[in-house]
Amino acid sequence: MATFYVMEHNQKHTYFEVLDGLLSHQAYFLDYIKTNHFEDVEMEGLKLFLENNNYDIQLLKNFIEPPLQNLQTKKQTPFGNYYKIAAGIVLVISLGFLVKLSVRNKTSAITNYWIEDAGFKVWMGDNDKSMALNSGMSYYRAEDYKLALEQFVKITQNDTALYYSGISFIKLNELDSAEKVLKQLLPESVYKNKSNFYLSLCYLSNNKTSEGLKILDNITFTENDFEIKRQSILSDLKTNPQ
Numbered sequence: 081m082a083t084f085y086v087m088e089h090n091q092k093h094t095y096f097e098v099l100d101g102l103l104s105h106q107a108y109f110l111d112y113i114k115t116n117h118f119e120d121v122e123m124e125g126l127k128l129f130l131e132n133n134n135y136d137i138q139l140l141k142n143f144i145e146p147p148l149q150n151l152q153t154k155k156q157t158p159f160g161n162y163y164k165i166a167a168g169i170v171l172v173i174s175l176g177f178l179v180k181l182s183v184r185n186k187t188s189a190i191t192n193y194w195i196e197d198a199g200f201k202v203w204m205g206d207n208d209k210s211m212a213l214n215s216g217m218s219y220y221r222a223e224d225y226k227l228a229l230e231q232f233v234k235i236t237q238n239d240t241a242l243y244y245s246g247i248s249f250i251k252l253n254e255l256d257s258a259e260k261v262l263k264q265l266l267p268e269s270v271y272k273n274k275s276n277f278y279l280s281l282c283y284l285s286n287n288k289t290s291e292g293l294k295i296l297d298n299i300t301f302t303e304n305d306f307e308i309k310r311q312s313i314l315s316d317l318k319t320n321p322q
Contacts, residue, residue, distance in 0.1 A: 095122040102130075103141055110135060189284035189292075190250060193309050195277070197247055209235050220244055225251045243271040246278060255282045273299055277306055284313070293317060 093101075093112065101109035114135070118124050133139050199221045216231030225248040232248070235241040242264055249258035262279040265272050276295050283292035296314055301307040 095120070095126070098123065099126060102137055105137060110137070189313075190281045193281060193313050195305055195309055197244075197274070199244065209238065213238065213241060216241065217244065220248060223251075225249075239265060239269045239271050243269075243275050246275060250278060250282065255286055258282050259286070273301060274303075274306065277301070277310065280313070289317070 093109075098109050098112060102113070113127055113130055118127060129140065129143075130136075199217050201217070212231045212234040216228045216235075219225070219228035219231060229245055229248050229252075232241040232245040242261055246258045246262035249255070249261060259279060259282045262275045262282070265275045269275070276299050280292040280295040283289070283295070293314070296310050299310070301310060
């Protein structure tokens with residue numbers, strides 16, 4: 081019988097406890113995986129598997145249980161079937177890191193040419209729009225991009241909210257959403273040039289090389305860091321066309 085847990089702040093569990101808890105559909109362990117970051121390979125591989133499969137526990141169970149066929153008579157441990165869990169470790173880790181590798185390949189242009197925009201302090205206003213922008217920017221500066229987006233989407237017809245929504249989507253590796261948002265900025269916007277730079281990175285990472293190249297060919301930057309990156313990308317594309 082599986083042991084059931086009550087959520088405690090900063091409580092740590094072993095890989096075997098977590099996997100056995102997930103397979104027995106304990107909500108505690110699903111929350112534990114979703115809300116924590118892990119340094120050890122097993123836990124990171126398990127988290128990657130679940131993140132990229134919509135936290136489908138049945139899929140995880142189906143993925144792990146086939147090696148169990150010849151192990152039905154094996155000894156049970158306090159945390160469930162040790163052999164079932166052990167048999168699944170290599171499979172989960174391998175699949176998790178294959179997914180991670182594919183994500184890295186997809187975002188290589190962003191990784192190689194990224195310029196960080198740290199955001200800025202917003203003075204608190206007395207209306208809903210100002211409060212949402214201030215709250216969104218606070219989350220953005222704290223690198224909590226999901227919560228930042230929840231605030232930015234409340235604001236309509238605001239260049240700042242659109243621009244930082246686009247960057248937040250990129251940070252979350254939602255490049256299609258980032259493209260849609262960044263393209264909404266009008267030519268007269270103060271953010272237009274920089275938004276085009278980030279839009280070009282989205283295009284390049286989504287294998288839309290011609291679109292990304294067209295943008296970079298038709299803009300220049302007064303900011304040295306952006307101009308240097310623009311020229312570097314164009315040089316690299318001409319040397320190593322994709």
